[in-house]
Amino acid sequence: MADYLPHTDDEVEAMLTFLGLQSLDDLFAHIPAAIRLAAGATGLPEGRFEPDVADQFAQFTRANRASAGQLVCFAGGGAYDHEVPNVVKSLASRSEFVTAYTPYQPEVAQGVLQALFEYQTLVSRLSGLPVANASLYDGATALVEALNLAGGSTGRTTMLVSAGVHPHWRAVVRTFAQGTGHEVVEVPLVDGVTDWSSVDVDEAAAVVVAYPNYLGVLEDMAGARAHATRLGGLFVVAGDPVAAGVLRTAGDWGADVYVGEGQPFGTALSFGGPYLGLFAVAAEHVRRLPGRIVGETLDTNGRRAFVTTLRAREQDIRREKATSNVCTNQTLMAVTAAIQLGWLGTAGLRQVAVASATGAHALFDAVTAIEGVEPLVSAPFLREFAVRLARPADEVIATMAADGILAGLSASSLTGGPDPSVEDDPSSVLLVAVTERRTQLELDAYVESLRKAVR
Amino acid sequence: MADYLPHTDDEVEAMLTFLGLQSLDDLFAHIPAAIRLAAGATGLPEGRFEPDVADQFAQFTRANRASAGQLVCFAGGGAYDHEVPNVVKSLASRSEFVTAYTPYQPEVAQGVLQALFEYQTLVSRLSGLPVANASLYDGATALVEALNLAGGSTGRTTMLVSAGVHPHWRAVVRTFAQGTGHEVVEVPLVDGVTDWSSVDVDEAAAVVVAYPNYLGVLEDMAGARAHATRLGGLFVVAGDPVAAGVLRTAGDWGADVYVGEGQPFGTALSFGGPYLGLFAVAAEHVRRLPGRIVGETLDTNGRRAFVTTLRAREQDIRREKATSNVCTNQTLMAVTAAIQLGWLGTAGLRQVAVASATGAHALFDAVTAIEGVEPLVSAPFLREFAVRLARPADEVIATMAADGILAGLSASSLTGGPDPSVEDDPSSVLLVAVTERRTQLELDAYVESLRKAVR
Amino acid sequence: MMTAAQPGGRAASIPLMGHEIEPTMFELSVRGRSAAQLRTTGIAPRAIESMVPASHLNPEPLVTADLAERDLVGHVTRLTHRQFSVDLGAYPLGSCTMKYNPKFCDAIAADPGLASVHPGAPVAMVQGWLELLVTLEERLCAITGMAAATLQPAAGAAGELTGLLLMRAFHHANGDERRRVIIPDSSHGTNPASVTLGGYQVTTVPSNERGLVDLDALRAALGPDVAGIMLTNPNTVGLFEEQIVEIAEAVHDVGGLLYYDGANLNAILGVVRPGDMGFDIVHMNLHKTFATPHGGGGPGAGPVAVSSRLEQFLPGPRATRVDGRYEWVTPKSSIGRVHGWHGNALVLARALAYIEVHGAAGLERVAQHAVLNANWLRRRLADTLPAAYERPCMHECVLTATAVKSAHGVRGLDIAKALLDEGFHAPTVYFPLIVDEALMFEPTETESPQTLEALAVAVESIVARAATDPESLHRAPSHTPVSRVDEARAARHLIATEDDAER
């Protein structure tokens, strides 16, 4: 009989009397009897008390053997095991943030609004573009919104997407293209770098490149930008925001639109969600921005205040002509990211990028010295790299798990089969990510374990 | 170089300049050079970053094998494994409570003050006495304060303390009596019940009984009260506040002073602290109350407000004539207890007591059916009981730990040797506590494990 | 001597202490400060230049904000004191179901056994997570009366679009390309926006004077080019579409599908199921009905459940029980992925915890008490602010301030703002669009009778004030952290970042 209802039986009685009703059932008298649910018809189990349900969930967690205490994480592929300090967790979990709705009443929502304003500023700086929105669902769906923006802006439908974009993101793009009618053209990689010349189109709405791409490679950004210019399409950069701690920003490379996955900033691996879609644009695209944007203004007393603005783009006002259908976004993750970036600071952000890269390069050097482990490509990388193994990557991952190591992701687990991003069979390709949390001891254990596993 | 200091080097420089100083060292120029510490002289290790220190603590926790996930807890003895729901934890850990000081400025401390007022009300009701203070360190030191109050009130020094009072509490009483000069007389138990007649004194400042006593036994309270009356001493009841969910209160039994250990209300086992000393008195002792007390009053606008009151009893005002030296108490635990009691409600408090007792009686029936396990005493009990084993209790506990069970506490681990509470050798006496969190499956496992262990 | 940074250490900006603004983290920033503490890895340092070609490197450090931990904590804590939330008070925001979010569910989601798991970990290592997802899918199907579900969509709108793509895939598989999707004029804005993104055109049907879909108008709008209809039931005016069986028949008759916008599912839990009403596709807002906290605007989760004829089109991969183990399986004719991974997994975990605690009877009580509260409030305020439709409502009631406006020039917005001063969150204003001066109250089931009474008294006192002192209502609120905010100014001169602000 567990629930969270305050009403006592007496109170229910009194309220029913006030309404002139006999029973709670009478509240639903106007619902056609034919469709009313018979008692017990759902087959749902009966309710239990919180400690009982906690026991049930403990069974789930026991059946997981991939949590942080069990496996040291070298998997990346868009989800990274970065440091999330308790100070960020405890601030972001304050109930005023957690249990608020979308800030429709700015007078009592300055907390969330200002945090989002700070978030927008940070995303703007990370992307090198002047305007960021207040978040989207995740990196993949943010990319969809970017293509929709490009389609709306150019009036075209051809989307050139580098195969270096995360395979899941490309899959999501293909799904939503079924509705928008976009023609998605995937541009293959050669030695890890997008070969734009391989595709024969005259014009495009968007040219999308990932930076670094999902194999970890630092793409030829000037080339990609030039290609976008040539085709008259918007240049969309799907950028790793952590990399922005050392790399040139999307804006530096001339991007029109930036999208990214914000999970690395304060959000746990979370089995893939809730994550955080980052989105920023060049000034001329502001009125096509999907989702919410917070602006600064004044209150009637002339004090600074924040409010969601340019609302005429949004679905609740513009309905079928809205720039996007998004309503609920990922505000709490955006607030978390702002707090995490405040914690990191200028130096910390750079340190995360450099330390991750340092670990990745040290590990790369060590594993590629193992027989049966070859670099997949020769291009430069930052904190994530791909190697080709003498054995199927999934087998190697399973073997190394027994040593307490999540060795990475097999490329084929992401691509689901042959893919323009990998010239040969992706099933022997292992993607390895290193974050600033990995220690030399862990790298050593990794190398040892991999050496045995590829044998 | 980890620290939490905001100052940049430039700012330190500027501040020193403002002070006309050259270096931070100059701030300490007036400290005699002879005693100044040479660099590195402490031998303290260098600082490390939080994640590094977290790794060090992870080693500590790995070396503990008695945490909740590892051992099912049947140990009590003043520290109980009751349910602490997340809602209580998350409310009690709100930083406004956690990072405030003692409410010296009531205008900005109404949150803590009102929570303490609610706590006092709850302790007053649990104790059946009209006035409670705002907490003391723990049950043991609360008892010391009770004796000090009794000494002050009666002008006498003889303290009659039942041997059913927790052995640690009695030890603490003995320690502090070295300063106060109290003569502490421990009154032995016979078949688990205090034998007041065994002690030959004419008068006493206090007569102290535990209810239930540390063997779990429900004492003869009317007899104890009568004895106190006979000796002209205050009747001090050291009561289990959970038991108050079903038992008559200390006040019902005519107590002058109530003390108790408040840990069962929302505080984790915590390896023994921080816990919560409960303290309440009959009206005539208000001005001798140790520690803080919150009272209701009005602000200048006539609105209800709370404030610490009757301050003239306290050390900061009364100095060597204060009723107690206590300053910092256990406010956060008191606030937690108020929240936990608010969560439990009238019915929940009773349910905890009844369910715990039910489990204890079921287990008692089952274990005393085992050969080599005998009831220690025949007196009635609530949620904790004592059995005599055919083997040393500490050995049995060690054996059962291998089955994932913390079987209880050996009486001798508390008494440290022969004790007036146990007629024979306490080392084969096992104290077992059952809370409402224990399931039938856990009881079954306990019985099975004990059966093997006593063999 | 000091940098120009603003002081971060005083609480003057919190309402506790007055009405000063809180500086932004950039205004608090002092270069050289830092809170970050990262692990000592023992890995030999390398210069970034030795790892990355110079052409890729940013020649300048990317400056964010530099704060000591103490100032960061102060800043964010003060911001939270400028924010209303369910945990602070009643939040009767219609259509949003701002019920109490059990802390228990937060604890479930915070468990590292769930939260620290990488989404790409091998399936053998994440059997617990897959079992959780399968269990949730089963529960959601039982609740909605559907056959199968995808848990990927990250919110309601994402669910809508997913549902429309399923509709499209279904018709396409039948070689049947259709053009239009019907929505009532009372529908939520995400519905038409999703229709467009789903590649369909919107046909709007009017509501009748009873606030329900006009069945004749609907029949007139139907035709062989109609792919389907999107409805929420109870609809956005809080009324149950009593002719839903007829509506379903009519749509099915032309070969269309029925899409159920589950934003209002709270009202009918255990009472009536979308599947039994004839719906083919259902999205749920777990952040509404199943009490996963809104987080100030997200994250949510918008699973989509379908009848068996649509199951083969569901997004994939789906966690699936196969021979006593759990696998990721992609349905045969799947529309593909709609999320980068598996959806908002920790939100899903919270919702399952909520469902398991309640069980069948508990969920039914949720609906009953939600509807009881809304009807009580509607009746209680009948003489103050009349309901837009004088009939029993479901979990929310739309009241109208038309009379107050004509009599005293006080608008619904003024009443809403004045409620903020009384310590309540405002109702939803000006939605649905078909009601003049709409004030949409959704008390939810977790508010007590005492709270409802206090809310009613507050509304009464405001409406009474409209007659005596309308000016004060135009100026409301005044006890809030900021007074009424100039929205037009924000749009006129966009300042969306600290850098725009050029302070």
Place this chain on the structure above:
Amino acid sequence: MMTAAQPGGRAASIPLMGHEIEPTMFELSVRGRSAAQLRTTGIAPRAIESMVPASHLNPEPLVTADLAERDLVGHVTRLTHRQFSVDLGAYPLGSCTMKYNPKFCDAIAADPGLASVHPGAPVAMVQGWLELLVTLEERLCAITGMAAATLQPAAGAAGELTGLLLMRAFHHANGDERRRVIIPDSSHGTNPASVTLGGYQVTTVPSNERGLVDLDALRAALGPDVAGIMLTNPNTVGLFEEQIVEIAEAVHDVGGLLYYDGANLNAILGVVRPGDMGFDIVHMNLHKTFATPHGGGGPGAGPVAVSSRLEQFLPGPRATRVDGRYEWVTPKSSIGRVHGWHGNALVLARALAYIEVHGAAGLERVAQHAVLNANWLRRRLADTLPAAYERPCMHECVLTATAVKSAHGVRGLDIAKALLDEGFHAPTVYFPLIVDEALMFEPTETESPQTLEALAVAVESIVARAATDPESLHRAPSHTPVSRVDEARAARHLIATEDDAER
């Protein structure tokens, strides 16, 4: 229809929304409501009457407060919005060291690997806990320059009394019963109170015009019946007792011991150690120096460290390393237990985490910056509120409002209350007692220069207002959750429980 319970659902009582009071949980209570959810144990129910003799049973249920979880959460959350805290702003409360409490340390203490351990578990199962305690003891001894420590005392005052009992045991073991303990007139109230409880008489020695112990007066007070002296250094006026070596010699010469009240240890970390000054017994307030949060008044922890000649008297049992394992060992001539278990263990864990992060150099920086901040503030305010003693201070400075009082009738208390309106916590007022109109500021090391400047400006503006509008200061504060509180009324007519209130 409704019970008389007060509505719990609105935030009107929080300052965010106005200035209404928050009802008590009893006022919110409605019999029949409940939040509790306890485990389903599967144990066959028994009637309580079958287990417990009727004579023991309470015939009436013990009524506490009955709230739904939602209302409990609202209530407590609103209470927190009526509470100042370090996390909200600067808290320059002298003698209290209200520095920032790192959240990291809270996380350490919340780890179930520490927090869920029963204190009576067999020693083999708690080796990690014992190692932690031993490590902390070592660190504290290194910091104070002492030989051994007990971690049992639960707060500073408990440490003091423990120290006095150690003093007594020491003299007693020497067959040397003494009567008096000397304390300076500037000492904290716990010192004399502890002396009494330790069975000694207080002899107060005056401070000289420099704010320090008057050495001649001290010498005069000394004698063979003096058990020892209790000092804090820096003392409570924030000044370092420069003649500490001479003081120690004088006390030791008569066979007395020196007790160090460690409340002010923050000022000298890594700079000078009590042991090196000649102290025999030292307590530390971990909740001050080592940043374990104060919790609104506790819990704290007050370990006591001693020189080697006192080690044998320490309370027991003590966690001790024995042949590479850890054991509980009770010192040979132990005074006994001073805590029901092992002290405030989770507070101890927090303090160790803090110490480990800082290390030797970090702790020294703590002291340096604490002293820097205090001196800067003292100097910055020199023309506004003069220091009681015109000399460099340590970590805190005692200013005096005597001039403002004589000129404008504005007292130190008024200034303190007015500071609350400015968003700062007040300094300590009227302590130490030897300074007229004392305002004791302890900014601590975690406040930034910007915060200090803002604090100084606020004090300046208040003092300026004393000349122009003294009345407003007598009335201050006015922007706080309640205005100035009538303390006398509370004492005159004690209402210490809801039942007293008889609402």
